[in-house]
Amino acid sequence: MTCIDEQPAPVLIISGTRPEIIKLAPVYHALRGAESVCPVWLHTGQHSDMAVQMLDCFDIRPDHVLERQGSTLLDFSLGCRRQLEGVMGQQPWSAVIVQGDTESAFQGALAGFSHGVPVLHVEAGLRTYNLRRPFPEEGLRQMISRISRLHFAPTLRAAQALEREGIASRDILVTGNTVVDAQLWVCERHHIRRRVQGRGHILVTMHRRENWGPDIDNVCAAIADIAREFPWMTVLFPVHLNPVVRDPVHRHLGALPNVHLTAPLDYLAMQQAIADAWLLLTDSGGLQEEAPTFKVPLLVLREETERPEVIDAGCAALVGADRQLIVHSLRHLMDDGEAYGRMQAAANPFGDGQASQRIVARLEQMLAPPAPAPAHAAAPAVAALSI
Ligand SMILES: CC(=O)N[C@@H]1[C@@H](OP(=O)(O)OP(=O)(O)OC[C@H]2O[C@@H](n3ccc(=O)[nH]c3=O)[C@H](O)[C@@H]2O)O[C@H](CO)[C@@H](O)[C@@H]1O
Numbered sequence: 001m002t003c004i005d006e007q008p009a010p011v012l013i014i015s016g017t018r019p020e021i022i023k024l025a026p027v028y029h030a031l032r033g034a035e036s037v038c039p040v041w042l043h044t045g046q047h048s049d050m051a052v053q054m055l056d057c058f059d060i061r062p063d064h065v066l067e068r069q070g071s072t073l074l075d076f077s078l079g080c081r082r083q084l085e086g087v088m089g090q091q092p093w094s095a096v097i098v099q100g101d102t103e104s105a106f107q108g109a110l111a112g113f114s115h116g117v118p119v120l121h122v123e124a125g126l127r128t129y130n131l132r133r134p135f136p137e138e139g140l141r142q143m144i145s146r147i148s149r150l151h152f153a154p155t156l157r158a159a160q161a162l163e164r165e166g167i168a169s170r171d172i173l174v175t176g177n178t179v180v181d182a183q184l185w186v187c188e189r190h191h192i193r194r195r196v197q198g199r200g201h202i203l204v205t206m207h208r209r210e211n212w213g214p215d216i217d218n219v220c221a222a223i224a225d226i227a228r229e230f231p232w233m234t235v236l237f238p239v240h241l242n243p244v245v246r247d248p249v250h251r252h253l254g255a256l257p258n259v260h261l262t263a264p265l266d267y268l269a270m271q272q273a274i275a276d277a278w279l280l281l282t283d284s285g286g287l288q289e290e291a292p293t294f295k296v297p298l299l300v301l302r303e304e305t306e307r308p309e310v311i312d313a314g315c316a317a318l319v320g321a322d323r324q325l326i327v328h329s330l331r332h333l334m335d336d337g338e339a340y341g342r343m344q345a346a347a348n349p350f351g352d353g354q355a356s357q358r359i360v361a362r363l364e365q366m367l368a369p370p371a372p373a374p375a376h377a378a379a380p381a382v383a384a385l386s387i
Pocket residue numbers: 017018019020022023099100101102123134137138179205207238239263264265266267268270271283284285286287290
């Protein structure tokens with residue numbers, strides 16, 4: 001869709017991965033409700049199958065879908081940037097909106113920046129300051145911050161990180177994370193709530209690059225230990241499509257009767273799986289933000305998290321890929337109901353479901369024409385000198 005023949009300002013929203021679609025969908029729908037803006041959705045093809053499922057789930061038909069080129073990240077990046085150049089040249093864009101920390105978000109920000117189009121960064125300011133963890137996302141997110149015009153920080157801590165990096169506070173807005181907007185949108189629309197009686201299942205997801213190899217083996221060994229120690233407990237594990245994850249998981253866990261390995265779940269099924277869970281074991285960023293909505297505690301399969309708010313709120317503990325620590329932490333929660341209860345979040349520390357409305361309001365403020373100077377405004381000093 002081109003908006004050139006309409007008054008509303010054309011804004012290009014760029015997605016590439018499953019979580020970007022989830023976190024940008026509420027912004028897209030909020031923009032569609034704003035008369036002054038014409039949102040145009042571009043999907044880069046970084047995630048293909050998982051992404052198409054997500055776009056359908058949020059009633060989004062993308063206006064542009066790039067062709068994913070090559071099989072390496074370099075091929076993808078070059079092809080993505082080349083095709084983005086073509087889209088950027090189609091009309092005078094008023095803004096480019098990217099989310100998070102992926103190669104698609106970085107290429108989209110670079111395309112906007114190189115054309116002098118304001119880049120608006122959703123989920124800005126998350127930091128570990130360890131470029132190796134998460135890799136490459138930590139570096140990509142920091143680079144996007146350097147070339148963005150507006151920074152939508154999900155939490156005060158994220159906003160403070162941006163200010164410490166020298167970004168003007170007038171260009172930073174604490175919005176909450178749009179993932180909570182997306183959750184509340186689908187839960188209300190599809191009546192998603194906890195449906196199981198009793199304890200519920202253990203829900204596991206893993207996909208992070210830094211966990212590939214021995215770490216996946218260690219985590220799977222811990223899950224196998226748990227499945228054998230608690231044969232009455234069900235483990236639900238939607239397995240990421242990447243063979244680096246899928247193959248070892250099936251090798252280690254495929255024969256255990258109470259471990260259910262499935263394909264990635266669609267978003268609705270995933271939210272229901274979280275709602276019905278007793279505990280989450282995950283290296284996902286988004287799930288750290290979603291679990292507190294359903295008051296489900298998390299063991300985070302990472303050494304570090306750029307979401308320390310979930311630790312500070314007592315909803316999660318970092319266990320890395322340490323087999324003994326994972327089993328011990330789970331066993332402790334199984335035995336100590338009070339410790340478990342303390343991990344059930346009072347409120348989600350990542351937002352109230354209004355983040356996308358705040359983003360749209362700030363975008364409209366940026367696009368509004370500057371107020372005319374009052375007629376009685378004093379003449380410039382130089383005029384006085386010429387009298
Ligand atoms: C370093 C880091 O943490 N970066 C994060 C990473 O996102 P992530 O770690 O959250 O990635 P995933 O875990 O893949 O996605 C999670 C979403 O997917 C849904 N889901 C999951 C499994 C499934 O079977 N079915 C589903 O529906 C689930 O409910 C949730 O909403 O990249 C994003 C930019 O791409 C960033 O914004 C984000 O900071």
